[in-house]
Amino acid sequence: MGGDHGPHVTVPAALEFQARQPDVGLVLVGQPDALERELAALGAVPGERLRVQAASEVVAMDEPVATALRAKKDSSMRVAVDLAKSGAAHACVSAGNTGALMAISRFVLKTLPGIDRPAIATVIPTMKRTKTYVLDLGANVDCTAEHLLQFGIMGAMLVAAVEHKERPIVGLLNIGVEDIKGNETVKRAAELLRASGLNFAGNVEGDDIFKGTCDVVVCDGFVGNAVLKAVEGVLQMMSSSLREEFARTPLTRLSALAALPVLRAFRGRMDHRRYNGASLLGLRGIVVKSHGSADRYAFGQALERAVEEVRNEVPQRIERRMLQGQAVTP
């Protein structure tokens, strides 16, 4: 039910996804009328592989987290997370209110042993055509060094699982690469990460996210959120001014026509929809958050991400690593 477009996007995305992944079953959770209307319009009939699970309420995109958590026990979001808890579903995907999804997931699923706070991780494409996973992106605004260490472990386990890298490179976002840089929390986090047994590359800076220096960049949720939104803002500005410049005169419009295949390839390469689907890590279960503005294609990518995490046992990997960490550190 969530996101800017609700079932009008999520339902067709689910059908397209099932056409690609015939062995994955889906449960559409929400108001049956709305869901069945969308299914009928697409000529689809619910069945064993594609089930509708009724939920009478919807968490609004701007709803306070406390209301969503306490007052809406039959929201589509809550029921979907409950399914992931009971084992009726292997993962939950939502395009809804991020804060509510995190709070409900944490309340229902609980965190893994040794994880104080779940984190949100997303994928960023790099200049080297590799991917950087950045976390946290807004779940945690006041982080201790221990939290940052846990983010490093969770990020590394995610990359190890879904990218099949044995020893993912972990960097710590700072305002300079030297050890003396940064605030006390970050300096202490660097010490913890260095002693963690992870493949720790030390401090990295904001531009390293796009240089592909590391597989994982760790930061607190305040910084991560500000950075990601600023990047979204500058990309929007770039594409709108490129469009404006090409639209200026009949001649520039003609040259846009000539450059169209290139501009399309460029847009494809920069297409953030390909990377849609942020992972809520550190929970006893798999929850993926789609961007609220996701279209069918983008929402489909979030579904793919959830399946990847199920198949590669991301929570189990994090749990094993946390237990192993406790065994070697006092």
Place this chain on the structure above:
Amino acid sequence: MGGDHGPHVTVPAALEFQARQPDVGLVLVGQPDALERELAALGAVPGERLRVQAASEVVAMDEPVATALRAKKDSSMRVAVDLAKSGAAHACVSAGNTGALMAISRFVLKTLPGIDRPAIATVIPTMKRTKTYVLDLGANVDCTAEHLLQFGIMGAMLVAAVEHKERPIVGLLNIGVEDIKGNETVKRAAELLRASGLNFAGNVEGDDIFKGTCDVVVCDGFVGNAVLKAVEGVLQMMSSSLREEFARTPLTRLSALAALPVLRAFRGRMDHRRYNGASLLGLRGIVVKSHGSADRYAFGQALERAVEEVRNEVPQRIERRMLQGQAVTP
């Protein structure tokens, strides 16, 4: 002497600047040999309007701040800031080591009454073709709410002075626009800004920097630095992949030729060199930091910024506002 290119860029930039601004005198501070060699190569002769001031040492770009401050009393940076202190110069412009420049400026010039810490402010172009001033950009990694308030006042006074806006709009960088968002420091800073008499717009998010929602965006130096470097990184990635796509085949290279005027206009619009020159605010004097990688044109823009700040009495404005603030708040 500073920056990636030293006098080879700063000296020609100074001459070009003086051709545009014939009533502004310049003192080139550094190793006389190096400076005079560059001047001679360009057929320029030092005189009253263009003086060379000898300084025997140079602060290296990666030199620890403590060494630069304590052990290099005759560095070009130190002598230049001393000139701004004595009144022999109205402002100091450097492309050198940012940390050293901030430490030396603070030590020599001191902060204005009521300002605990100087901040670094830079200009960002927006989608609306306006400018957003963002501060702090890395001088202060652990900020209290009071520091953020002071950044807001300094930023507003800078914009009032150089952009001639009576009531600049000030926003506070946060991870959501609602009052309940963010950490305790940011929440308290919002209260202080709201009570400050400034034209405070409340919380803004990372993308607002590029939307032109505000004239001034306030954040702590850690966040500001991370955001700015990430934005630099994504812009680099964008332009390198646009170049790659156009270079792919003979046909795409042909279409690049057709699109050349548009691509040039676009590059001009996005040209960060136009906005080169970050202001060190809150000092009893004017200090402008040029990007280390600045070319002649960019370094000239930093010189222009310094002159603008002198002509519009930026420190005096901040000082008056701080005194006024003390009169109204207990």
